[in-house]
Amino acid sequence: MSVREAAREVGLRLAAASRLNAALAWSEAALLAEADRVDGMPARGALHGMPIAVKDNLVTTGLPTTCGSRMLAGYVSPFVATAVDRLRAAGALLACKTNLDEFAMGSSTEHSAFGRVLHPLDPERVPGGSSGGSAALVAAGVVPAALGSETGGSVRQPASFCGVVGVKPTYGRVSRYGLVAFGSSLDCISVFGRTVADAALVLAEIAGADPRDATTVDRAPFRPQPASATLEGITIGVPKEYFPPDLHPGVQAACDASLGRMKELGARLVDVSLPHAPFAVPAYYIIAPAEAAANLARFDGARYGARARGDGDVRAMYRATRGNGFGPEVRRRILIGTYVLSAGYQDAYYARAQAVRARIAADFTDVFATGVDFLFTPTTPTPAFKAGEKIADPVAMYLADIFVCSANLAGIPAVSIPIGRFEGLPLGGQLMAPHFEEAAMLAAAATLERHLDGTKEVAP
Amino acid sequence: MNVSEQDVLHMARLAELAVDPDDLETLTVQLDRIVGFVGQLAGAGDLAARVLHPDGPERTPLRPDVVNPAPLARPPSAFAPEFIDGFFVVPKLGVIEDA
Numbered sequence: 001m002s003v004r005e006a007a008r009e010v011g012l013r014l015a016a017a018s019r020l021n022a023a024l025a026w027s028e029a030a031l032l033a034e035a036d037r038v039d040g041m042p043a044r045g046a047l048h049g050m051p052i053a054v055k056d057n058l059v060t061t062g063l064p065t066t067c068g069s070r071m072l073a074g075y076v077s078p079f080v081a082t083a084v085d086r087l088r089a090a091g092a093l094l095a096c097k098t099n100l101d102e103f104a105m106g107s108s109t110e111h112s113a114f115g116r117v118l119h120p121l122d123p124e125r126v127p128g129g130s131s132g133g134s135a136a137l138v139a140a141g142v143v144p145a146a147l148g149s150e151t152g153g154s155v156r157q158p159a160s161f162c163g164v165v166g167v168k169p170t171y172g173r174v175s176r177y178g179l180v181a182f183g184s185s186l187d188c189i190s191v192f193g194r195t196v197a198d199a200a201l202v203l204a205e206i207a208g209a210d211p212r213d214a215t216t217v218d219r220a221p222f223r224p225q226p227a228s229a230t231l232e233g234i235t236i237g238v239p240k241e242y243f244p245p246d247l248h249p250g251v252q253a254a255c256d257a258s259l260g261r262m263k264e265l266g267a268r269l270v271d272v273s274l275p276h277a278p279f280a281v282p283a284y285y286i287i288a289p290a291e292a293a294a295n296l297a298r299f300d301g302a303r304y305g306a307r308a309r310g311d312g313d314v315r316a317m318y319r320a321t322r323g324n325g326f327g328p329e330v331r332r333r334i335l336i337g338t339y340v341l342s343a344g345y346q347d348a349y350y351a352r353a354q355a356v357r358a359r360i361a362a363d364f365t366d367v368f369a370t371g372v373d374f375l376f377t378p379t380t381p382t383p384a385f386k387a388g389e390k391i392a393d394p395v396a397m398y399l400a401d402i403f404v405c406s407a408n409l410a411g412i413p414a415v416s417i418p419i420g421r422f423e424g425l426p427l428g429g430q431l432m433a434p435h436f437e438e439a440a441m442l443a444a445a446a447t448l449e450r451h452l453d454g455t456k457e458v459a460p
Numbered sequence: 461m462n463v464s465e466q467d468v469l470h471m472a473r474l475a476e477l478a479v480d481p482d483d484l485e486t487l488t489v490q491l492d493r494i495v496g497f498v499g500q501l502a503g504a505g506d507l508a509a510r511v512l513h514p515d516g517p518e519r520t521p522l523r524p525d526v527v528n529p530a531p532l533a534r535p536p537s538a539f540a541p542e543f544i545d546g547f548f549v550v551p552k553l554g555v556i557e558d559a
Contacts, residue, residue, distance in 0.1 A: 061533040078532040078539070212530070214523050282498040293475060300476065302550075315476065323478025331477060332487070336494055338471045339463070349498065355507035394490055395497045 003049040003093070007035035010051040010095050013142040020118045020140060022133040024056050025063040026096030033062075034093040041091055046201050048091035053137045053146035056097040057104050057180040058084055058189070063094070067180050068102045068112035071305045071325030081178025082213070083147060083189045083206040090205045095143050098133030102327045103296065104149055104182045106130045107157060107400040110391055111329040120162060121424065125384040128158030128400075131192070135162040138192045139426075145202045146192040151183045152284050153404025155190035156416035160379035160428025163418045163454065165193045167203055167442065170435045171411035172217040174203075175210030183291035186284075186408045196417060196446040200224035203438065217436075225439050227446035232266035234444060237372035241277040242403055248382045249460030250422025255378050258419045258429045261452055262376070272372060274363040279356045280406040285398055286340050286353035287409070292330075293337025299325065332394060361410040368434045374441055377403050379416040379428035403430065413438045415445045418454025427458070462499065463492040 001009075011028040031051075038049055059065045059077035066072045080088075088094060101111040109117040109132025117132040119125040120140040127136045131148030135158035138146050148155040150168045159166025168190040176187055189206065193199030201224060209218040238259065243252070263269055301307035301321030302314075308324045310317030326334070340349035367375065381402055390397040407414040412435055419429035431448075433441035465488045472479045479487065542549035 078534050079530050080533075211523070211528065276504065279501055279504045282501050285494065286498050286501070297476075318476040319472075319478040322476055323480070326477070328483075331479075332490060332494070334475050334477060335468065335471045335487075335491060336498075338475045339467070339491070339495065340498070342471070342474065349501070352501050352504070352507070353498070356501055356504050359504070359507055393493075395493055398494075398497075 003038045004032060004035040006049055006051065007031040007093060010093070010143065014096060017137065017140045017142050019123070020120060020136045021115050022099050022117050022136040022140075023053070023096040024066060024068070024099050024114055024133070030062060031093065031095065038091050038093060043091065045090055047087065047205055049093065050091070050145065051093040051095040051143045052087055052202065053095045053098045053134055053143045054084055055100055055131050055134050055146070055148045057100060057149055058147060059178045059180065060084055060094065060097065063097050065097065065180070066114070067104070068100045068114060069325065069327065069330070070113045071299050073113075073306060075304075077178070079178065082175035082210045084178065086206050087202070096137075098131070098137060098146065100133055101130035102330050103180065103292070104130040104151060104154055105292070105329050105333055107154075107397050108385075108387070108390065109133060109158070110387060111327055113327055116387060119384050121426070122384070124386055125425070126161070126387050128161035128380075128384065130154040131190075132158050134192050135159055135164060135166070138162070138164045138194060144194050145198045147202075147206075148190050148192055149179055150188045150190045150408055151186045151288055152408050153401045155192060156379050156404045156414060156428070156430060157401060159192055159416045161384040161426065163421070163426030165196050165199045165418070165445075165449075166416045166428075167191045167193070167199045167438070168407060168414050169203060169207065169222075169438055170413045172215050173207050173219075173222065173413070173436065173438065175208075175213040175216050177210055177212040181295040183288040184295060185291060186288060188408065196415070196442055196449050197224065200442045200446075219436055222438055225443040227450050228443060229447075230266040231262055231444060231447055234266070234373050235268045235270060235371055236262055237270055237272035237367055237375045239272050239274045239277065239367075239375055239377060241274050242377035247378065248422075250383060250458055251378045251381065251427055253458040253460040254420035254422070254427040255376070255429060257458060258448065258452060259376065262448060265447065265451060270372065272367050272370075272375070274360070274367065274406070276356060276359040276363050277406055280360055280409060281398055281402050283353040283356040283360065284401070284405040284409060285336070286349050287357060289333040289337035290341050290350055291337070293334045293341065296330070296334060329394070357409045360406055364410045364412055364432070364434075373433070374444060375432040377430045377432070379403060379430040383422050383425035383427055407432050411435065413441055415441060417445050417449050419452060420454065420456050420458040422458055422460075424457075426454070461492055462495040463488060
């Protein structure tokens with residue numbers, strides 16, 4: 001099949017999947033233009049002609065970038081994100097921009113100004129978030145891989161809900177240039193794939209130092225490793241804080257089955273403790289909103305954003321623009337971020353959250369120093385929940401990220417793979433690794449993937 | 461209550477964010493719940509400082525303090541209605557109209 005024929009097929013699949021509301025911007029003309037561009041390139045790698053969807057908080061010059069917000073409706077960037085640029089240079093097709101929680105703030109993709117994304121297997125449920133559009137398109141078979149972004153688990157959590165692979169690299173492994181900033185010390189471009197191998201191929205292409213992002217690290221290139229026949233010689237830590245007594249029975253059963261299979265494959269399992277893990281979500285919901293409040297100050301109707309009338313006074317214009325342009329979750333986080341940074345509260349909230357973050361990172365360092373290669377945990381505490389179930393209770397929504405946000409606070413890599421289903425809904429298991437150990441982590445994940453039926457119904 | 465309606469209005473002023481009066485009560489309840497939730501960090505115990513990014517080869521490297529132009533798909537003059545002699549022409553403060 002030629003690249004042009006493949007592009008037409010993607011267009012047909014996008015049209016057929018339109019009920020999911022997962023794609024925000026795409027056109028057959030743009031797809032064919034991408035195909036013609038790739039056809040003119042020498043074929044040089046596995047990504048040549050591969051269609052890839054891109055979360056709509058990564059800027060592109062050919063398609064608008066809205067961040068799922070009315071604030072940026074119709075905005076077209078004058079430059080392209082490094083990660084997207086590298087994929088296109090490798091011959092990948094930019095298939096579409098994908099729906100997301102507004103400015104990547106959410107865990108269900110219900111907080112998009114352009115409507116919620118539907119779960120591909122059950123339209124009454126959410127696909128997770130904030131990268132729910134990318135997850136849904138991979139799960140529906142529209143594209144083999146997609147880019148998302150994580151600030152507190154926004155790729156692994158929807159990957160778990162939708163039954164696909166989600167990889168978050170080490171902070172600094174992938175350039176954030178062109179990723180609309182949410183929490184700059186946490187933000188991490190991440191990858192969805194149908195398989196670990198697909199996701200690893202995409203990650204290998206976008207990884208590497210970038211002079212336009214000073215937080216990228218100049219390390220040896222990330223090279224995917226094949227799955228091994230066994231897990232002999234590998235020690236897997238099982239942190240007790242991630243297996244509370246009230247864990248969903250389906251999630252517990254799927255994790256038990258995965259741990260049993262890892263043992264059969266030769267891995268050594270050890271119980272470990274990450275004592276500050278219970279404080280990860282509250283620390284995250286101080287640090288991330290604080291950084292968001294600063295980063296989103298630029299959306300004021302003068303620098304960025306659709307300007308609203310403000311009765312003549314420039315500050316009234318700012319307030320009207322931001323009050324009208326941001327949705328309720330973004331407004332809440334800006335207010336919380338402003339609160340925790342304000343005089344009289346900064347030490348009690350922000351400074352303490354930073355100290356807790358340091359302890360959370362130290363917990364991981366200490367465990368890995370004992371000879372543990374990887375940690376295994378559930379990715380999410382439950383399968384995908386119903387739309388509207390948590391929308392009125394922000395704290396209940398935040399707790400959907402309870403097992404994923406620690407990796408963002410510590411900056412370590414992690415991957416979620418499908419490990420079974422409960423009443424037809426996918427469940428994910430997570431491996432976490434020391435900084436820059438993505439290659440070994442993904443090889444172990446691929447081995448487990450090969451020996452585990454991620455679509456098998458579990459029996460609690 | 462950790463957060464009052466006056467606190468919410470104060471934060472909104474600092475953040476340059478209009479708050480609809482009809483939303484104020486609900487927003488206050490939600491923010492109060494969130495602040496109460498994150499306040500559990502007070503129970504995190506002794507948090508003596510631990511150096512995570514020591515000096516030495518692994519410390520965060522500094523890059524040359526050089527400004528590099530970004531590769532733009534269209535010139536700066538296309539970003540605003542008026543661009544004269546390298547400067548954007550912006551409306552005078554106080555007379556801003558709808559875009």
